[in-house]
Amino acid sequence: MLKLFWADEGGLPANDRGLAYGDGLFETIRMRGRQGVLLGRHVDRLTRDAGRLGIPVSRSELDNICRAAAERYSDAFKGDGWILKLMLTRGAGGRGYQPDAKSQPHVLASASALPAQPDSAGVCVDFSPVTLTVNPFLAGMKTLNRLEQVMAARDIQGDRFEMLMLDGHGHLIEGTRTNLLARFDSGWVSPPKASLAVAGVLREWILERLRTQGDSVEERHLAASDVSGPKCRGLFLLNSVLGVVPVSQVADHQLPVYGGLATIFDPNDLLE
Amino acid sequence: MLKLFWADEGGLPANDRGLAYGDGLFETIRMRGRQGVLLGRHVDRLTRDAGRLGIPVSRSELDNICRAAAERYSDAFKGDGWILKLMLTRGAGGRGYQPDAKSQPHVLASASALPAQPDSAGVCVDFSPVTLTVNPFLAGMKTLNRLEQVMAARDIQGDRFEMLMLDGHGHLIEGTRTNLLARFDSGWVSPPKASLAVAGVLREWILERLRTQGDSVEERHLAASDVSGPKCRGLFLLNSVLGVVPVSQVADHQLPVYGGLATIFDPNDLLE
Incomplete structure (x- = not known):
């Protein structure tokens, strides 16, 4: 009880x-x-x-x-x-x-x-020097053990909206408070659920929605260079409070703001 | 302030x-x-x-x-x-x-x-299935992020006094609430400080004391088999509240209770 x-x-x-x-x-x-x-x-x-x-x-x-x-x-x-x-x-x-x-x-x-909503024209992000360690026993859970995210979030300053965190193998996993979804010519890619520190509810909903509408969605590992290189057509931060946030700059690299997700998530349509 | x-x-x-x-x-x-x-x-x-x-x-x-x-x-x-x-x-x-x-x-x-003091004739320990993940940014610190230890400590039942935790590389790191010190013919071994989730104050004091009295003390990685095999002459759990606790059994393996540490730590001598 x-x-x-x-x-x-x-x-x-x-x-x-x-x-x-x-x-x-x-x-x-x-x-x-x-x-x-x-x-x-x-x-x-x-x-x-x-x-x-x-x-x-x-x-x-x-x-x-x-x-x-x-x-x-x-x-x-x-x-x-x-x-x-x-x-x-x-x-x-x-x-x-x-x-x-x-x-x-x-x-x-x-x-x-409700916090201020992010710029729909795109936000700037950078890579955190703080490694994300994901224990298989705790993976995906929004536990109260969030000191790694706190340490990484200290660098969210000035224009930086989010810090992206990599695990000890160099895999890009997630932001301090957001999951990641990247667009390539081949389709959508999001890091595998089992690798995530926090498996967000918006990420789950978006992946289902994209698959339902027939898009190609892969859950596989990404490297930092995958989202800051020329093959990336768009990168989105996913958070159920902030919504689907397009990224216009990763470190020093400008990213195109892919339009295809602009209207997929309207919080007012998902009230329960 | x-x-x-x-x-x-x-x-x-x-x-x-x-x-x-x-x-x-x-x-x-x-x-x-x-x-x-x-x-x-x-x-x-x-x-x-x-x-x-x-x-x-x-x-x-x-x-x-x-x-x-x-x-x-x-x-x-x-x-x-x-x-x-x-x-x-x-x-x-x-x-x-x-x-x-x-x-x-x-x-x-x-x-x-003060909790009940452990059996000076030796305690039983086992290996935890919960991996210990140590973030280099947080290594050694007694932070309030201790959910891995909580999950491992759920198996402390019956005769088991402590669960020993290994990192993702198979290195034996520490117990849920204790650091480790093992005795071999070549001398003392304790896992390296940089690998520890919590770098205990008693561990630090004991290692200094052993070195001061001329003992060989190595800080290097241990495997589970090192402390549950025939070459191990003794294993101790270190915790500043519980003291120096000899281990008489690791999983199914009986360990000799090495006498050489029995009197090195008397809490009443270290009151400040």
Whole structure:
């Protein structure tokens, strides 16, 4: 049985394992009124990944929390977009790292204003010197262990909208807060799901949508030179809050802004 | 300027980056009365690693916190040993992963009873199926990103005192909460500092002490078979709270309990 905390009433208890070890997960959901963009997929991911971590929560408990949070917070944003953030932790207790099998999971819910939307004419990105290490046991999960992304995000300054991260093998994996989708003459390419630190819900939706409309979509490794070389016809950052963000410059290399994705994602069409 | 929170008065604010991203560090210090075992080394490590993360704290601020915590908590333990835990976070604020350069760091201090001390006749350990991934930017630091250790520690059950973790190259690195020191005919071996997820203060002290007394100490990679094969004369787990813990069994392999380290570490001699 989950215990729900509201951020506007205070934080989690001092002995919460989310703080102590990052022993938990989070979701950041773009809302409009009481509906959320791809809300079902966010709750699906949170339910599934809680299962992978062995945190006992049910889909219906999380659904109820989303409904309660939408009711609590939506009026304050007067019908405009807002962000619902849910942090799910294993709760308190255990002996050091070792969890207590009986611990009661905690959810901390908070709301914030929608961030400024990125330039639809394209953004500048660069490569991070911070390596992304992806543990196979944790791959794809939006866990509370995000210090690599924090370290990489320190270089997001000036015109730089995002830093792209490579793994220890030199594979381009993702941005600090975005997944990647690149366009080549042969079709679309996105790094393989199993290689991702965070497997985003928008990435999943976009790949399905492209495949449904008959586009060629490959999930395979990319090198930094693949997206900063002449063969790349377009590069997009994917994030369910920010949407599909075209990249116009990677490091010193100008990229064409491929038009074919411009209208595929309209958050208002995906409210649930 | 740090802001200090006492765990017995409540937790950190809901928007603390320690909870959100594991954006911080911790120390667990064995205390007796108002003194701490290897206290100076703990505070050194916390100061140095805060610098690596770009969290602005000074050694003297942390010294003051240790003194205040010792004053606040020591009486409750009536002169017995106790544990002081300090969590240092980057504080609140920032835009998502990106830290706010002006954020005020937070420290959460808490006290707990000394855990039961392990069997000096030797403990059983096994190899964890959870790979340890060590990012070069974060290597050695006791950060709040410890989900790999949590996942591995779930197998600490029954007679198993610790799970030993290997990196993606098959190198034996450390236990979930302990560093490793192995004895061979040629001398002592401990995995290289740069390969460690957490570079423990007791490990550092022991290696210095062994070198000072003229022992051969190598820092080099070990394979699982090195410590579960016939050439291993002894294996020790090192943790500044638990001390020097001899291993008598690795998986199905019995290990001799090497006597030469039995008396090298007496926590009461190292109170500062």
